[in-house]
Amino acid sequence: MMKDMIPGFELIQPSSVEGALNLLEEYREDGWALAGGMDSLGWFKNRGKRPAAVIDLEGLDALRGIDETSNGIEIGALTTLTEVERNPLIRERFSLLSEAASKVASPQIRNAGTLGGNLCQDTRCWYYRYGVSCYRAGGNTCYAGATEALNREHAIFGANRCVAVSPSDTAIALVALDAEMVVRNSSGERVIKADSFFMEPAVDIMRMTVLNPEDLLIKVRIPNTWNGADFYFEKASDRGSWDFSLVSVASAIKSTGDRIDDARIVCGAVQCIPRRLQEVETMIRGQIRNEDTAAQAGSMAVQGAEPLDYNHFKIPLMENLVKRAVRG
Amino acid sequence: MSDTDAFEPVQNASAPSPAVGHSDTVVIMPETRPEWSRRNFIKGVIASGVTVSGAIYFGPALTRPQSLSAQGVERLITLNINGQTRRVDVLPGETLAMTLRYKLGLTGTKLGCDRAECGACTVLISDVNHYSCTLLTHRVGNREVTTVEGLEGANGQLHPVQQAFIDELSPQCGFCTPGQVMSAVALLRSNPNPTRDEARIAMAGNLCRCGAYDHYLNGVMRAAEETSNA
Numbered sequence: 001m002m003k004d005m006i007p008g009f010e011l012i013q014p015s016s017v018e019g020a021l022n023l024l025e026e027y028r029e030d031g032w033a034l035a036g037g038m039d040s041l042g043w044f045k046n047r048g049k050r051p052a053a054v055i056d057l058e059g060l061d062a063l064r065g066i067d068e069t070s071n072g073i074e075i076g077a078l079t080t081l082t083e084v085e086r087n088p089l090i091r092e093r094f095s096l097l098s099e100a101a102s103k104v105a106s107p108q109i110r111n112a113g114t115l116g117g118n119l120c121q122d123t124r125c126w127y128y129r130y131g132v133s134c135y136r137a138g139g140n141t142c143y144a145g146a147t148e149a150l151n152r153e154h155a156i157f158g159a160n161r162c163v164a165v166s167p168s169d170t171a172i173a174l175v176a177l178d179a180e181m182v183v184r185n186s187s188g189e190r191v192i193k194a195d196s197f198f199m200e201p202a203v204d205i206m207r208m209t210v211l212n213p214e215d216l217l218i219k220v221r222i223p224n225t226w227n228g229a230d231f232y233f234e235k236a237s238d239r240g241s242w243d244f245s246l247v248s249v250a251s252a253i254k255s256t257g258d259r260i261d262d263a264r265i266v267c268g269a270v271q272c273i274p275r276r277l278q279e280v281e282t283m284i285r286g287q288i289r290n291e292d293t294a295a296q297a298g299s300m301a302v303q304g305a306e307p308l309d310y311n312h313f314k315i316p317l318m319e320n321l322v323k324r325a326v327r328g
Numbered sequence: 329m330s331d332t333d334a335f336e337p338v339q340n341a342s343a344p345s346p347a348v349g350h351s352d353t354v355v356i357m358p359e360t361r362p363e364w365s366r367r368n369f370i371k372g373v374i375a376s377g378v379t380v381s382g383a384i385y386f387g388p389a390l391t392r393p394q395s396l397s398a399q400g401v402e403r404l405i406t407l408n409i410n411g412q413t414r415r416v417d418v419l420p421g422e423t424l425a426m427t428l429r430y431k432l433g434l435t436g437t438k439l440g441c442d443r444a445e446c447g448a449c450t451v452l453i454s455d456v457n458h459y460s461c462t463l464l465t466h467r468v469g470n471r472e473v474t475t476v477e478g479l480e481g482a483n484g485q486l487h488p489v490q491q492a493f494i495d496e497l498s499p500q501c502g503f504c505t506p507g508q509v510m511s512a513v514a515l516l517r518s519n520p521n522p523t524r525d526e527a528r529i530a531m532a533g534n535l536c537r538c539g540a541y542d543h544y545l546n547g548v549m550r551a552a553e554e555t556s557n558a
C-alpha cells in the first residue's frame with residue numbers, strides 16, 4: 001500500500017469560481033482541477049500525472065445544484081452523480097440522464113464523483129493508465145492497437161492511432177438530450193454543444209474534450225426539446241457494479257402513435273467520443289416503430305465497424321443494444 | 329516497515345521533490361529493458377477489469393514542475409472524527425484512509441485496493457458513505473467523519489448493524505466487514521426500511537472476497553427490522 005502515496009503537489013482551495021479560474025490560468029499545464037477525485041487520485045497515485053498545483057473545486061458552491069430555467073434545466077458541474085440520479089426534476093423530464101448516472105461505477109463513487117468530472121474524465125485504456133508513453137501520453141506508438149494487445153474494451157469505430165474509448169456513461173445521455181456545456185476561463189464564457197464537446201484523436205490525441213487547461217466546465221444545460229420523449233438506456237458491462245461500459249446506448253425517440261417523428265441515438269464505449277448514430281436517426285424517422293425498423297437500425301448502426309483482435313463481440317452487442325433502443 | 333517513513337518529505341516550493349518510490353520499488357521500463365520486449369510487455373499487462381492498480385514510475389510526467397506561488401493549504405488542520413476534534417498534520421496529497429490509519433490510529437478502516445475498487449475503506453462523511461482511500465483529507469474540512477470505531481453506543485453496545493451482522497454470521501474472514509458496516513449504516517440513515525433490492529444496490533460498492541454478500545444482506549435486513557421495531 002505504501003507505494004501508493006501521492007507525490008507532493010501544492011493543494012490550493014479557492015473559494016470562488018473567479019479564484020479558481022485565475023489559478024488555472026496561472027498554472028496552465030502544471031495545474032489540475034480536482035472535482036470528486038475519482039479519476040484524478042488514481043492518476044496521482046500511479047504517478048501517471050504529476051501536477052505542480054491541484055486546484056480543489058470543493059469550495060465552489062456556485063457550481064453545485066440543479067435549477068429550472070425558462071427552457072430547460074441547468075446542472076452545476078460539481079453536482080454529484082448521486083444527486084443527478086435522484087433529483088426529482090431530472091427524473092421527471094430527463095430520466096435518461098438519471099438512469100445513466102445510476103449506472104456509473106458504485107454508490108460510493110457516485111456519492112463523490114461529479115457530473116463535470118464524469119464528462120471530463122480521461123480514457124481508461126490500461127496501457128495508457130499504466131503510465132506508458134503511448135500516443136495519448138505524447139509518445140509515438142499505440143500499445144493497445146498492436147498485434148496481440150489486450151484490446152477487448154477498445155474502439156470499433158473512429159480510431160486514429162489511438163483506439164481508446166470514451167468511458168463516460170452520462171456523456172451519451174447528454175449527447176442524446178442535445179445538452180450544452182457552459183465553459184468558462186478567466187477571459188470569458190463559451191457554450192459548446194454536447195456533440196462537439198468530446199475530442200477525436202484525429203484532431204487532438206492528447207485530450208478527451210475540447211477543454212484547455214485553463215477552462216472550467218461550469219454547468220450543463222438540458223433544453224426541454226426532448227422532455228416527454230421515450231428514453232432508453234442500457235449499459236453492458238462485465239459486472240453490474242464498478243465496471244465501465246463495454247457498449248452502452250442512450251436514445252430519445254419521439255413518436256406520434258407508432259410512427260417515429262424524431263430520434264437521437266448515441267452509443268458509448270465504441271469510439272473515442274460518444275458515437276451519435278445520425279444515419280440511423282435519419283433512417284428511422286417516419287418509420288413505424290416495430291421489430292423490422294429496430295432490426296434495420298441495429299444492422300445499420302454497426303456498418304463500417306473495424307474491430308481489433310479481441311473486441312469483435314462489440315459488433316453484435318452494439319447491434320442488439322441499438323435494436324432494443326429502437327424497438328423500445 | 330514503519331508507517332511514517334513512507335510519507336514524502338515536507339513539500340518545499342523551492343526544492344524539487346525527490347525521485348518517487350522506495351528502494352523496493354521495481355522500475356520497469358519496457359522501452360529500455362532488453363528482457364522486456366515491447367511485445368512481451370503488450371501481452372503481459374494484465375487487465376483488472378476496471379483499472380490497473382500497478383504503479384509504474386516512468387514516462388513524460390516524471391519531472392515535477394516547480395510551483396509558481398505559495399498559496400497552498402495549511403498542513404495543520406482540525407478534523408471532526410467520531411465526535412472528537414482531532415488536530416493533525418496532513419500532507420497535501422494525503423488520503424483520508426492514510427490519515428485515519430497511520431496518523432490517528434483508527435485502523436478499523438481497511439485499505440484493500442487503494443483505488444476506489446473494493447470498499448474496504450468506506451467511512452461516512454456527513455452520514456454519506458465514501459471511499460476514504462480516494463479522498464484527500466484536506467477536502468473533508470469540518471464535516472463529520474464517522475469510522476467503524478465511532479459506531480458503538482455510550483455503554484459500548486454495538487450498533488444495530490454490527491449486532492445484526494454477528495447474529496446473521498455475515499462476515500467470513502472479516503476484512504471487508506468494517507466497510508460493509510459503514511455502507512449499511514449509511515443506507516439505514518437515509519432509508520430506514522429498504523427493500524432487499526434497495527439494500528443490494530446500496531451495498532454494491534463493497535466487494536467481499538469471501539463472497540458473503542447474501543449473509544451481509546441478511547444482516548442489513550435484520551438491522552432494518554430491529555431498528556424499526558425498537
Ligand SMILES: Cc1cc2nc3c(=O)[nH]c(=O)nc-3n(C[C@H](O)[C@H](O)[C@H](O)COP(=O)(O)OP(=O)(O)OC[C@H]3O[C@@H](n4cnc5c(N)ncnc54)[C@H](O)[C@@H]3O)c2cc1C
Nearest residue numbers: 035036037038039040105113114116117118120168169217
Ligand atoms: C473504479 C472506478 C469505476 C468507474 N466506473 C465508471 C463507470 O462505470 N462509468 C462512468 O461513467 N464512470 C466510471 N468511473 C469514473 C467516475 O465516474 C469518474 O471518475 C468520476 O465521475 C469523475 O468525476 P470526479 O468528480 O471524481 O472527477 P475528478 O477525478 O475530480 O476529475 C476528472 C477529470 O476531469 C477534470 N474536471 C473535473 N471537473 C471539471 C470541471 N468542472 N471543469 C473542467 N475539468 C474538470 C479534472 O481536472 C480531471 O482531469 C469509474 C471510476 C472508478 C475509480
Ligand code: SF4
Nearest residue numbers: 125134142162163164
Ligand atoms: S489506445 Fe490510445 S491511450 Fe491506449 S495505448 Fe493506444 S494511444 Fe495510448
Ligand code: FES
Nearest residue numbers: 440441442447461
Ligand atoms: S481501499 Fe478504498 S475502495 Fe478499496
Ligand code: FES
Nearest residue numbers: 500501536537538
Ligand atoms: S468476509 Fe472476507 S472479504 Fe468479506
